[in-house]
Amino acid sequence: MKYAIAPAALLALAAIPAGAEDYKVAHFTTANSSSAAFDQAFADKVTEKTGGDTTFEFFWSGSLGSGAEIVHLISGGAVKIGGTAPAYYPSELPIAGLTNSLPGVFPDAEAAMRAQRALTTSNPLYLAEAERVGVYPIVQHGLASSHMMCTESFSTVADLAGRKVRTFGYFLPVAVSALGMTPVSLATSEIYEGLERGVIDCVAVSFNTAQSYKVYEVAKYWSDINLGALSGPTLYAGYDIYFNEWDDAMRAIVDEASAAVFEDEIANLSALEDQAVAVAEADGARLIPFTEQDKVDGLLPDMLALWQEKQVADGMDAGTAAAVVDAVRAELAK
Numbered sequence: 001m002k003y004a005i006a007p008a009a010l011l012a013l014a015a016i017p018a019g020a021e022d023y024k025v026a027h028f029t030t031a032n033s034s035s036a037a038f039d040q041a042f043a044d045k046v047t048e049k050t051g052g053d054t055t056f057e058f059f060w061s062g063s064l065g066s067g068a069e070i071v072h073l074i075s076g077g078a079v080k081i082g083g084t085a086p087a088y089y090p091s092e093l094p095i096a097g098l099t100n101s102l103p104g105v106f107p108d109a110e111a112a113m114r115a116q117r118a119l120t121t122s123n124p125l126y127l128a129e130a131e132r133v134g135v136y137p138i139v140q141h142g143l144a145s146s147h148m149m150c151t152e153s154f155s156t157v158a159d160l161a162g163r164k165v166r167t168f169g170y171f172l173p174v175a176v177s178a179l180g181m182t183p184v185s186l187a188t189s190e191i192y193e194g195l196e197r198g199v200i201d202c203v204a205v206s207f208n209t210a211q212s213y214k215v216y217e218v219a220k221y222w223s224d225i226n227l228g229a230l231s232g233p234t235l236y237a238g239y240d241i242y243f244n245e246w247d248d249a250m251r252a253i254v255d256e257a258s259a260a261v262f263e264d265e266i267a268n269l270s271a272l273e274d275q276a277v278a279v280a281e282a283d284g285a286r287l288i289p290f291t292e293q294d295k296v297d298g299l300l301p302d303m304l305a306l307w308q309e310k311q312v313a314d315g316m317d318a319g320t321a322a323a324v325v326d327a328v329r330a331e332l333a334k
Contacts, residue, residue, distance in 0.1 A: 020053035021054060021080075022055045022057060023054070023055070023057070023081050024064070024079055024080075024081075025039075025043075025056050025058045025059065025079070025081045025082060026063075026064035026065045026073055026074075026079045026082035027039070027058050027060050027061075027062075027064075027082065027084075027235075028061070028062050028067035028070060028082075028083060028085070029060065029061070029188070029233060030060055030212055030213065031058070031060040031061070032212055033209070034141075034209075034212065035083065035232055035233045038139065038141060038261045038264065039058070039083055039139055039235050039261075040058065041264070042138075042235070042257050042260075043055075043058070045256075045260060045261070046254060046257050049253045049257065050250075061189065062189060065078075066187070066189075067084045067085055067088050067188065068084075070084040070236075071086075071088075071089050071093070071135055071236065074134065074236055074237070074238050075133055075134030075238065080237060080238050080241050081138070081236065082236055083139075083235045083236070084233060084234065084236070085100055085232070085233050086101075086234055087100040087101035088169075089133075090170060091314075092133045093133060095119065095125055096116075096126065096129060096130070097169075098307055098324065099113075099116040099119070099230060099231040099328070100116070100143075100230050100231045100232065100234075101169050101170070101171050101172070102171050103146060103172055103175040103204075103227045103228045103300065103303060104175060104227060105228055105303050105304060105328075106228055106230065106231075107229065108145065109142030109144045109231075109232075109266070109269050110142065110266045111331075112142055112229050112230050112231040113231050113232075113262070115328050115332065117140060117262065118327070119327065119328075123324070125320055125323060125324055126324075130239060131239055133239075134238060135236040136236060136237055136238070136239045136241075136242040137235070137236055138254055138258055139234070139258050139262070140234050140258075141231065141234070142229065142231055143205070143206050143230040143231070143232040144206040144207065144208060144272070145206060145226045145228060146204045146205055146206055146229070147205070147210075147223055147224055147226065148160075148202050148222075148223045148290075149202060149203050149219040149221065149222045150163065150202035150221045150223070151201050151218070151221065152221060153221045153286075153288060154221065154288070154290075155223070155288055155290055155292075156290075156291055156292050157292050157299070158180075160179055160180060160202070161179075161180035161181070162180065162182060163181050163182065163201040163202050164181070164182045164183075164199070164200045165181045165182065165183060165202040165203065165204055166184055166186045166190075166202070166203045166204070167184065167186075168186070170310065171303055171307065173185070174303075175300055175301075175303070178300055178301060179299055181202070184199060186199070186200065188209075188213065191203050191213050192213055192215065192218060203215060203219065204227055206229075206273065206276075207222070207273045207276040207277050207280070208269075208272045211276035211277075211279050211280060212276075215280075216280035216284070219285075220284055220286060221286060222277070222280055223287070223289075223290045224287065224289060225290035225293065225296060227296070227300075237254075304328060305325075307321075308322060308325045311324075
């Protein structure tokens, strides 16, 4: 028997964007992190705009895959959406990871976020990298300036000499080594235990990130030393999902929701930092003024030049590396 579909039902079906689905989202951060809150806000906006036809179920704290696995899970089709740090993929995503990994470059999180967004929306080198890897950024975040939290007090560069500090990637170890510290590579999820067990003496992250991981419980000495801001984690969709599975209407909904939470995050970053310090101090942490910021600034190398040099050494075309750095410097000059 054949069944006719009423015209009203056909119109209703046509109004549903191609993307109506319950998406399982692999996420590497804790559920109480600021990036998690903004990713959830993005998801809620998309769900509302699609009339409830598109929903998201988040799996936090690496429960569906670690930060270093999520991009591979997306590109391999195991999950369609996931949140992780592009800096965890220096070989696959060197351009995307630039704004997420270079200390001492961006004066604040807004500058890092806008530089990253400019690359995402208009830089053909960034977009070619995303297509090659098979992921596309749908929500991008910021990390306020990295400060330092340690298990013992400090206020000068000399005080930091020899202390073990948590790092990741290639560039942060270079920066802390320039300050006389000893870099120790640990995942974000290992920071608390690392401080608790003495594997590390310090961690260099934003106040908000430190609060999210309850660093104040195991490192009571917080400092306003400034190692520069970064763009933050990225919520990725599969490249084919964004450009082929989703139609124009769905992409418009996703892009609109993304832009809204992007601006909301920029507007709230400073308040989140202040709130994090208040939480830490309420638990007994002390915020100690750092007295030698000018010395720190002088010790840090030119990280953009170092990035360019490293990419060429790793096989990137010299013209490509130079063009990316020029694009970032142009954004910083605005």
